[in-house]
Amino acid sequence: MAAYSVQVFNAAGKFRVVSTKPMPGQQWIRALVNAGCRVEVCTSQKTILSVDDILSLIGSKCDGVIGQLTEDWGETLFSALKKAGGTAFSNMAVGYNNVDVEAANKYGIAVGNTPGVLTETTAELAAALTLSAARRVVEADDFMRAGKYDGWLPNLFVGNLLKGQTVGIIGAGRIGSAYARMMVEGFKMNVIYYDLYQSKFLENFVTAYGNFLKSQGETPVTWKRASSPEEVLKEADVVSLHPVLDKTTYHLINTERLALMKKEAVLVNASRGPVIDEEALVKHLKANPMFRVGLDVFEDEPYMKPGLGELPNAVVVPHIASASKWTREGMATLAALNVAGKLQGLPVWHNSNMVLPFLDENVPPPKACPSIVNAKALGLQVAPPPSKL
Numbered sequence: 001m002a003a004y005s006v007q008v009f010n011a012a013g014k015f016r017v018v019s020t021k022p023m024p025g026q027q028w029i030r031a032l033v034n035a036g037c038r039v040e041v042c043t044s045q046k047t048i049l050s051v052d053d054i055l056s057l058i059g060s061k062c063d064g065v066i067g068q069l070t071e072d073w074g075e076t077l078f079s080a081l082k083k084a085g086g087t088a089f090s091n092m093a094v095g096y097n098n099v100d101v102e103a104a105n106k107y108g109i110a111v112g113n114t115p116g117v118l119t120e121t122t123a124e125l126a127a128a129l130t131l132s133a134a135r136r137v138v139e140a141d142d143f144m145r146a147g148k149y150d151g152w153l154p155n156l157f158v159g160n161l162l163k164g165q166t167v168g169i170i171g172a173g174r175i176g177s178a179y180a181r182m183m184v185e186g187f188k189m190n191v192i193y194y195d196l197y198q199s200k201f202l203e204n205f206v207t208a209y210g211n212f213l214k215s216q217g218e219t220p221v222t223w224k225r226a227s228s229p230e231e232v233l234k235e236a237d238v239v240s241l242h243p244v245l246d247k248t249t250y251h252l253i254n255t256e257r258l259a260l261m262k263k264e265a266v267l268v269n270a271s272r273g274p275v276i277d278e279e280a281l282v283k284h285l286k287a288n289p290m291f292r293v294g295l296d297v298f299e300d301e302p303y304m305k306p307g308l309g310e311l312p313n314a315v316v317v318p319h320i321a322s323a324s325k326w327t328r329e330g331m332a333t334l335a336a337l338n339v340a341g342k343l344q345g346l347p348v349w350h351n352s353n354m355v356l357p358f359l360d361e362n363v364p365p366p367k368a369c370p371s372i373v374n375a376k377a378l379g380l381q382v383a384p385p386p387s388k389l
């Protein structure tokens with residue numbers, strides 16, 4: 001992309017900040033302009049920008065960039081950004097497996113992400129995929145639209161009842177725990193989870209809800225922390241994947257582990273595609289027609305592995321788990337405030353799980369960067385909690 005098209009805001013701004021994509025809402029633009037930035041938004045129609053495209057955007061003077069999870073932020077881009085005088089980058093995403101943080105550290109560039117604002121939205125989509133797969137909603141919709149429905153039948157699109165079954169979570173962080181709570185409270189499912197860390201919050205929630213059900217004369221829900229992913233896969237009727245993508249979770253679901261799952265289980269993935277060996281999944285789905293999946297993410301995104309798109313026991317959507325208006329505008333705002341904050345020399349917010357104060361349109365945001373993942377490595381100052389100010 002030799003020449004690129006950009007939309008410019010606040011042309012006379014002191015800092016030059018590039019956004020590789022137009023993003024929803026206006027609050028993020030205001031945040032950057034208020035911080036004295038000239039904002040250049042790339043308006044190229046190309047969906048995924050290459051490293052060369054982004055090099056052209058960075059040019060010879062660039063203070064900060066807001067990028068997307070589809071872009072390869074590594075040595076080449078961080079060294080170019082450093083050379084252009086840049087010190088700040090933010091992904092417009094909570095996941096940052098597309099970013100080589102070591103390379104950013106080497107060039108002293110802060111890497112922001114956007115946690116918290118997408119927790120419930122993503123968990124809701126995982127719940128939607130769970131229901132769609134368990135109750136065969138997409139298959140039934142196709143059937144209806146094809147004019148095949150000629151009357152109620154006892155065996156038509158029989159699926160799985162969730163109530164009283166066990167939901168398994170692998171990766172019970174912000175999103176995994178929110179999803180678990182939805183499935184527990186909404187469908188009275190029992191929980192089994194595997195994570196490197198204990199989720200006291202989730203355990204306390206399930207215990208309290210179980211006690212409430214008991215007080216109503218109903219069967220209480222239960223929780224269990226598994227000591228391995230295998231334990232979850234063997235016991236759960238529904239398994240939803242919510243870990244980060246790294247070396248420990250790449251192909252976490254493979255042929256051997258799929259074989260441990262119940263024949264009529266539902267598997268949901270709204271984390272990152274490579275957490276599942278998708279070729280192995282296609283084989284498993286073909287061999288087990290009552291096993292169903294709901295997928296928001298794919299190993300070779302935007303492509304699906306051959307055969308997946310033809311399988312009736314797979315529900316597939318194009319990485320839309322965070323796609324609610326509030327969340328997408330909030331992600332853009334957090335990404336902008338990460339970059340704006342760093343350029344203004346502000347400290348890092350004390351708790352990246354509590355970002356709501358940054359999202360209120362009517363109140364100026366706290367004087368901090370909401371979430372910088374390499375703050376410690378770069379020795380950035382952390383702001384004290386507001387009560388201690």
Ligand SMILES: NC(=O)C1=CN([C@@H]2O[C@H](COP(=O)(O)OP(=O)(O)OC[C@H]3O[C@@H](n4cnc5c(N)ncnc54)[C@H](O)[C@@H]3O)[C@@H](O)[C@H]2O)C=CC1
Pocket residue numbers: 094095096115116118119122170171172173174175176194195196197242243244245248249270271272296297319320321322
């Ligand atoms: N499909 C979509 O649109 C979205 C996808 N995501 C993905 O979801 C991921 C999780 O997001 P959050 O819940 O906000 O992050 P989080 O950091 O709160 O949770 C991730 C959890 O994974 C756990 N974990 C790490 N390695 C593990 C392993 N080997 N086995 C089991 N658990 C492991 C961590 O201990 C942590 O509790 C993101 O990194 C991102 O990749 C996030 C938002 C939207």
Ligand SMILES: O=C(O)C(=O)CO
Pocket residue numbers: 069092093094095096118319320321322323
């Ligand atoms: O924030 C993320 O990690 C996403 O995948 C965006 O939807």
